[in-house]
Amino acid sequence: MAVADRNTRTARRPDEPDLAAVRLWKDALDHLRVRINREGFDTWLAVTDVRSLSASAIELEVPNSFFADWITQHYLGEIRAVLRELVGRDLSVSFRARDAADARALRRGRAAVPNPPRNGTGRLRTRYTFDCFVVGESNRFACAAARSVAEHPGATYNPLFIYGGVGLGKTHLVHAIGNHALSLRPELRVYYVPAETFFLELIRAIEKNTRLDFKSKYRALDLLLMDDVHYLVGKERLQEEVFHIFNTLHDSGSQIVFTCDRPPKEIPTLEERLASRLGSGLVVDIGPPDLEMRIAILKQKAAREEQELPHDVALYIASRVKSNIRELEGSLVRLLALSSLTDRPLSVELAEETLKDLLAQVPSVTPDAVIEAAAKSWGVTAADIRSNRRTQQLALARQVAMYLIRKNLGLSLKEIGLCFGGKDHTTVMHAVDKVERLRIEDEPFAARLRKLDSGISRGQAVS
Numbered sequence: 001m002a003v004a005d006r007n008t009r010t011a012r013r014p015d016e017p018d019l020a021a022v023r024l025w026k027d028a029l030d031h032l033r034v035r036i037n038r039e040g041f042d043t044w045l046a047v048t049d050v051r052s053l054s055a056s057a058i059e060l061e062v063p064n065s066f067f068a069d070w071i072t073q074h075y076l077g078e079i080r081a082v083l084r085e086l087v088g089r090d091l092s093v094s095f096r097a098r099d100a101a102d103a104r105a106l107r108r109g110r111a112a113v114p115n116p117p118r119n120g121t122g123r124l125r126t127r128y129t130f131d132c133f134v135v136g137e138s139n140r141f142a143c144a145a146a147r148s149v150a151e152h153p154g155a156t157y158n159p160l161f162i163y164g165g166v167g168l169g170k171t172h173l174v175h176a177i178g179n180h181a182l183s184l185r186p187e188l189r190v191y192y193v194p195a196e197t198f199f200l201e202l203i204r205a206i207e208k209n210t211r212l213d214f215k216s217k218y219r220a221l222d223l224l225l226m227d228d229v230h231y232l233v234g235k236e237r238l239q240e241e242v243f244h245i246f247n248t249l250h251d252s253g254s255q256i257v258f259t260c261d262r263p264p265k266e267i268p269t270l271e272e273r274l275a276s277r278l279g280s281g282l283v284v285d286i287g288p289p290d291l292e293m294r295i296a297i298l299k300q301k302a303a304r305e306e307q308e309l310p311h312d313v314a315l316y317i318a319s320r321v322k323s324n325i326r327e328l329e330g331s332l333v334r335l336l337a338l339s340s341l342t343d344r345p346l347s348v349e350l351a352e353e354t355l356k357d358l359l360a361q362v363p364s365v366t367p368d369a370v371i372e373a374a375a376k377s378w379g380v381t382a383a384d385i386r387s388n389r390r391t392q393q394l395a396l397a398r399q400v401a402m403y404l405i406r407k408n409l410g411l412s413l414k415e416i417g418l419c420f421g422g423k424d425h426t427t428v429m430h431a432v433d434k435v436e437r438l439r440i441e442d443e444p445f446a447a448r449l450r451k452l453d454s455g456i457s458r459g460q461a462v463s
């Protein structure tokens with residue numbers, strides 16, 4: 001392939017990757033950026049560089065060997081798939097750690113090292129406030145609890161544990177707590193941290209022998225907002241660290257807020273540890289927004305862009321994009337862009353055009369269709385999948401179907417259990433985690449899953 005051939009021909013300074021290699025890796029990163037969650041990409045992949053490229057192998061440079069291990073465990077499958085797409089064959093991927101000086105420079109310059117909280121500024125996103133958080137049935141309780149915590153941190157519900165599906169406003173809400181608390185008491189030390197970043201900070205502290213600084217930074221906080229703690233599932237060591245910090249903060253009257261994609265009892269080890277503390281806390285959930293709320297969100301977002309969204313247009317979009325507020329926003333952004341680019345007014349007709357691709361897929365995918373598709377791909381029948389039989393192949397096909405329903409339809413674990421003859425939500429959770437793990441560890445499995453998944457999202461799985 002041209003990319004690699006050129007690499008062997010081009011004269012270059014020793015130890016400097018040639019242009020083709022750099023370009024290939026840049027393209028690969030562009031592809032990976034959309035396939036991997038943002039936090040993961042920014043933390044682990046954005047800091048990589050290419051070292052060398054040959055016809056059959058690519059060598060990547062990473063800050064240290066820990067990155068190499070982590071990337072190998074979690075992202076190697078995706079990296080190899082993307083490279084295969086770009087160069088048309090398999091490349092073996094290896095890693096080289098930068099030397100210590102480089103690594104330090106890199107950390108200073110590019111890696112996402114969170115700043116220690118200074119006068120409470122933390123890493124809060126100022127645009128996520130209560131003022132622009134639309135309240136409806138599905139989030140009323142969560143929002144009230146969040147306000148109360150922002151107004152009296154440490155005094156009411158501690159910890160506050162907010163859980164709910166993807167794109168329903170958890171991150172928005174915790175930032176709103178931080179922003180509001182600071183507007184009332186600017187001297188507060190507030191810190192927002194996604195659980196994955198917390199983990200990375202911890203690893204760095206261990207590497208640099210600065211564990212004590214790390215601990216004292218956290219222990220000095222008045223309000224700790226820890227996002228996406230489902231990241232802690234299966235990471236007991238990390239849970240322990242979180243638990244210790246949490247304990248110290250709690251004892252000194254500081255407030256902690258957690259967000260998660262599932263209730264605490266579905267992270268059993270964490271729950272056990274937090275159990276006595278959760279007694280003094282509050283667990284609230286955020287559900288999918290109803291139609292009225294979806295319309296209100298669209299209108300509010302349009303107004304913030306100084307556009308007036310006609311009611312029939314808002315109704316049209318809101319009745320079609322249902323499960324996820326992030327997608328709702330995305331649809332509106334596309335509509336506003338199309339309207340301004342083509343100089344056409346905001347109308348139902350334009351909305352229809354904007355959502356054409358999206359809607360071609362969305363309504364056609366049903367749980368039954370996914371089960372059919374998974375059954376076909378694994379050579380079993382849909383009735384087998386819904387049954388209680390448990391051969392190895394059948395169990396895997398069933399787990400894959402559960403995973404894909406969760407991913408494509410965003411149903412709750414309980415709802416998914418119902419699609420499978422009333423299986424328990426913990427069975428579904430176990431299935432989703434297992435498939436996710438296999439996807440990372442087992443490339444042939446990942447490829448099969450991708451093929452099935454893209455068939456489903458193109459609507460080919462309609463039964």
Ligand code: ADP
Nearest residue numbers: 132133134166167168169170171172297325326
């Ligand atoms: P999560 O963290 O639950 O995945 P986010 O907080 O990132 O979801 O929300 C996704 C997007 O939807 C964000 O841009 C957020 O501002 C917006 N959003 C979510 N809930 C609301 C709401 N109730 N009102 C207005 N915007 C919302």
Ligand code: MG
Nearest residue numbers: 170171172227
């Ligand atoms: Mg979030």
